[in-house]
Amino acid sequence: MSNQTSRPAGSGRANMKRELPEHFRSYKHVWVFIEFEHGRIHPVSLELLGEGRKLADKLEVELAAVIAGSGHDALEEVAGTTFSYGADLAYIIDNPVLADYRNEPYTRVMTALVEKYQPEIMLLGATVLGRDLAGAVATTLKTGLTADCTELAIDGERSLAATRPTFGGSLLCTIHTLNYRPQMATVRPRVMAMPVAQEGRSGRIVEFTVDLKEEDIITKVLDFLPDTANEAAQLAFADIVVAGGIGLRTSENVQLVRDLANALGGDWGGSRPLVQKGWIPAERQIGQTGKTIRPRLYIAAGISGAIQHRVGVEGADLIVAINTDPQAPIFDFAHVGITADAITLLPALTNAFRQRLSVNRLAG
Numbered sequence: 001m002s003n004q005t006s007r008p009a010g011s012g013r014a015n016m017k018r019e020l021p022e023h024f025r026s027y028k029h030v031w032v033f034i035e036f037e038h039g040r041i042h043p044v045s046l047e048l049l050g051e052g053r054k055l056a057d058k059l060e061v062e063l064a065a066v067i068a069g070s071g072h073d074a075l076e077e078v079a080g081t082t083f084s085y086g087a088d089l090a091y092i093i094d095n096p097v098l099a100d101y102r103n104e105p106y107t108r109v110m111t112a113l114v115e116k117y118q119p120e121i122m123l124l125g126a127t128v129l130g131r132d133l134a135g136a137v138a139t140t141l142k143t144g145l146t147a148d149c150t151e152l153a154i155d156g157e158r159s160l161a162a163t164r165p166t167f168g169g170s171l172l173c174t175i176h177t178l179n180y181r182p183q184m185a186t187v188r189p190r191v192m193a194m195p196v197a198q199e200g201r202s203g204r205i206v207e208f209t210v211d212l213k214e215e216d217i218i219t220k221v222l223d224f225l226p227d228t229a230n231e232a233a234q235l236a237f238a239d240i241v242v243a244g245g246i247g248l249r250t251s252e253n254v255q256l257v258r259d260l261a262n263a264l265g266g267d268w269g270g271s272r273p274l275v276q277k278g279w280i281p282a283e284r285q286i287g288q289t290g291k292t293i294r295p296r297l298y299i300a301a302g303i304s305g306a307i308q309h310r311v312g313v314e315g316a317d318l319i320v321a322i323n324t325d326p327q328a329p330i331f332d333f334a335h336v337g338i339t340a341d342a343i344t345l346l347p348a349l350t351n352a353f354r355q356r357l358s359v360n361r362l363a364g
């Protein structure tokens with residue numbers, strides 16, 4: 001009798017076909033799709049340039065920014081910004097049809113660019129635009145896409161190891177695209193650190209033209225209406241965030257979190273059960289299925305620190321947790337833990353900060 005454990009034939013990475021098909025072997029370089037809309041580069045694109053730089057250095061290849069839109073001067077200016085954030089070259093696709101994002105022309109441009117210049121890795125932000133585009137491009141190119149990655153690395157065989165939470169965040173899985181190119185991944189805003197811009201860094205511009213005609217595109221943009229009702233739009237980018245959990249006990253007590261955030265000049269949010277109870281809007285949920293934040297200061301009041309919440313906040317520089325239970329999991333990763341009743345401590349902190357900050361203002 002053998003005491004060896006058996007595993008199903010063909011299972012696991014070790015039994016996968018590792019040889020990349022011949023026609024994919026020429027695929028080189030790392031690309032980042034730059035989300036440029038209404039005169040603004042989405043910060044996630046710059047965060048991805050920082051991550052792409054590390055991957056490109058490891059592979060000893062170039063890092064390219066892909067910039068599509070309408071108006072050559074504006075696109076060149078964007079290219080200049082991408083160089084200072086680490087790109088070696090920028091592909092510019094300038095066409096009036098690309099003035100506003102639409103899936104069809106952008107997918108056409110991206111697939112044509114990939115077929116011509118053959119990148120081995122392509123990264124996009126996991127924003128509304130990035131998710132829409134990445135899925136369409138991966139499907140058209142018949143390649144693999146790992147969505148919402150929290151970590152990107154290169155393994156010993158030059159393959160992209162794209163890690164993301166799975167099974168409701170209770171496990172992390174690392175996904176490889178072994179037999180297809182490019183290897184595509186999306187990453188949510190604030191998951192990766194923002195790189196420091198290096199002024200004066202330069203790069204090459206490669207112009208790419210595609211035959212796009214407005215009459216061939218079915219969808220039409222009639223107008224652009226900014227989402228002014230979404231007052232939580234900047235939560236992911238706030239320097240100071242105060243959040244509440246079920247420990248706040250009533251919907252009225254959410255105001256205590258808002259008051260402290262106001263006193264500190266920060267933004268506010270909460271854990272998922274607060275959204276489920278209707279105490280806070282969904283766009284203020286922080287965590288795996290909400291927003292990922294990377295503030296300099298994060299104050300969590302009455303939040304237990306479940307893994308799904310933790311993954312959205314652990315990039316914060318300083319985490320202060322207020323919880324009545326000294327065994328609460330949040331104390332395992334908070335930098336400062338306060339065992340106290342949030343409902344009495346929050347107003348006391350708000351008053352103290354208001355007084356201290358107004359004294360500082362008068363003194364200044």
Ligand SMILES: Cc1cc2nc3c(=O)[nH]c(=O)nc-3n(C[C@H](O)[C@H](O)[C@H](O)COP(=O)(O)OP(=O)(O)OC[C@H]3O[C@@H](n4cnc5c(N)ncnc54)[C@H](O)[C@@H]3O)c2cc1C
Pocket residue numbers: 168169244245246247248270271272273274285286287288289290291301302303304305306307308309312322323324325328340341342343
């Ligand atoms: C697929 C999936 C996705 C999820 N996504 C998210 C997500 O994006 N974000 C998220 O937050 N959760 C998410 N969750 C839910 C998550 O698992 C937890 O249930 C949730 O984070 C718990 O919220 P909480 O900390 O507010 O509540 P609880 O876990 O109930 O913790 C409340 C805490 O408050 C403390 N407390 C009680 N009274 C007081 C008081 N007066 N003062 C101070 N402390 C007090 C308690 O000791 C306790 O630690 C997800 C779950 C699943 C399955």
